[in-house]
Amino acid sequence: MIWKIQNGHISFWWDNWTGYGAIVTYCPDYVHSIRTRVRNFIIDNEWDLQSLGHIVTGWLLHHIASIKIGSQHKKDYLMWKLAADGVFSNKEAWNGIRTHRKKDLFVDMPVDCLCCSNAQPETIQHFFIESEPALFLWKYFGQPLGISYQVQLVRAFLHEWWQTRSKNEMHKMIIHVIPVIICWIMWINRCSCRYGDQKKFYIRRMQQEVIWYLKAAMDKAFPNFKMELPWLQLCEVVEKLKPRANITQVTWSMPTGKIKVNTDGSYNNHGNRAGIGGIARDEAGSMIFAFAIPVQGASHNMIEAMAIRYAAQWIKNNGYRQSYIESDSLMIVEMLTNRTSNNLTIKDIIEETMNIGDQMEITFKHCYREGNQTANFLAKFASSKENPSLSHNLQQMPRGAFGAYYLDKSQMPSMRIRYDKANVFVS
Known part of the structure; x- marks a missing residue:
């Protein structure tokens, strides 16, 4: 279990909020008061590295500096590291402590079979x-x-x-x-x-x-x-x-009198590579900004959430109000529109994005992947690169995204084909 820092009310010495156990195990020579809170080392929602430097040094100080601090108006919460969504379950706890042995459900039985007219050893x-x-x-x-x-x-x-x-x-x-x-x-x-x-x-x-x-x-x-x-x-x-x-025709829809940012995430669990991509366009479908950024994350949902958060931050930094963010991740969009997240591993990303959305009056919308092809290409492009790509005009945007971009701008539909497995006919 690991604590996710919000208001910092948990014990500085005895609670596991670093991911490496209690701080007391690394600083045995200090007086370990149970009243010392993590919030005592936070100033203006940032770590007080000067005070921390008197207690911890080296890799541990560097690690604490990298820990993100959430909202100071919310309580700290526990995350279960063994579960993908961070929620504790007895099943995950049991699998974490049990000794896994090679199962041999079927063993040779030293008796004669009852299934044959001439009995054989029942193996x-x-x-x-x-x-x-x-x-x-x-x-x-x-x-x-x-x-x-x-x-x-x-x-x-x-x-x-x-x-x-x-x-x-x-x-x-x-x-x-x-x-x-x-x-x-x-x-x-x-x-x-x-x-x-x-x-x-x-x-x-x-x-x-x-x-x-x-x-x-x-x-x-x-x-x-x-x-x-x-x-x-x-x-x-x-x-x-x-x-x-x-078969359904899917066309990218232009924003009416506003801007729209389409986002997508690309995550490869085996290659440990991920990227976020997106493109902002005006009501005429013309590009304003595009991004393709390599990132690190623990799941596809986390990468999708990071892409939407980046788009929301860009909207805030550039002062666009009442704009749209569109993603083909229905799960993440529903979390943002329903204002709830049961996945503790991305809870802080969702809450940060919702806060920006409230400030800038952003509308989060879901779209089919066929209507999100430009952002999809940019995300895949980012996952294959080492450096981010930020484009402020068409000449800077990766060339492979041009085709999908012009199809969207000219309002050319893509075909979404889905097969109804329960509805068949004889050829």
């Missing part, structure tokens, strides 16, 4: 792949899907199923769900025979149980499609299905 390999019920079920459901039965280790066998190329979303779901259902039906029948009153494996009944479970899953995912055909014919029909495309 996982035999039971789920090579037994008589397994052989029947895998062939019956696999062959119409174009998946041939080959004896392999369990992991390789399932991997081959799940890597089979699908024709559409429904076909993909069937391929992914069938192995899970077959293994589950095999297991519950095994337990019924070994520990219950069931005397043997009824293969035909198991076949119908697989179909019933599959139908229940498909009805949830695709309520408009009814599985009423025999399995072979059903597979032939499903392979021919194509989703209905919902």
Whole structure:
């Protein structure tokens, strides 16, 4: 847990507000009064580095200087470092302290199987792949899907199923769900025979149980499609299905009598690279200012919030009132318009942006990504560079953004295509 500094009422010595534990562990020779507050070392919402320099030095002083101070009118709050949103949960706490061991859910069982006419040692390999019920079920459901039965280790066998190329979303779901259902039906029948009153494996009944479970899953995912055909014919029909495309024209809208700043964020978790981009335009769609700035952040939402905050600060610095900021991040826009944030990791960014928005009467709006392509390019451009790019005219703006900029200015629409997975038709 780490404290986020706002009014600084927490203990200077004993609370973890630096991220490195209590300050007392680094300064054992000082008198550690519990009445010493963090706010005692803050002047005009800035760190009093002169007073801090008498207590801590070196890397710790440099680190404290980099800690951002929030609003002095609000209370300090705790953030849970193990959670992405900073909110404590028992699940994250347990995962943080537990000892993770390699799970071996299926172990070889030194008994004879109950599933074959000639009993064999009941191993996982035999039971789920090579037994008589397994052989029947895998062939019956696999062959119409174009998946041939080959004896392999369990992991390789399932991997081959799940890597089979699908024709559409429904076909993909069937391929992914069938192995899970077959293994589950095999297991519950095994337990019924070994520990219950069931005397043997009824293969035909198991076949119908697989179909019933599959139908229940498909009805949830695709309520408009009814599985009423025999399995072979059903597979032939499903392979021919194509989703209905919902096509919408999306056009960047010009601000009426005001300026509008479109923003976007680009975040690459694996490459640890991020960037924010945006473009400010007048009511004629002409560029006023554009930015593409490499940044560091912990999540995509944080980068999106940083892009909007930068745009709000630019609006304030240049004295534009009653302007618009538009972003394709619906989550961040809703936080700003609803004036609330459940994500503690970006709470300070949201609150700072809201304060600027109140001062400058900024309206925050959501737009589709297809109507935000210029800002999208600038953000991606920034994430691939080391230095910021600030453009005050078209000649300074990265050349790759020209195409999207002129399309927006000429009010040329882009096509937003979305497929309704639950609404399909036969080709």
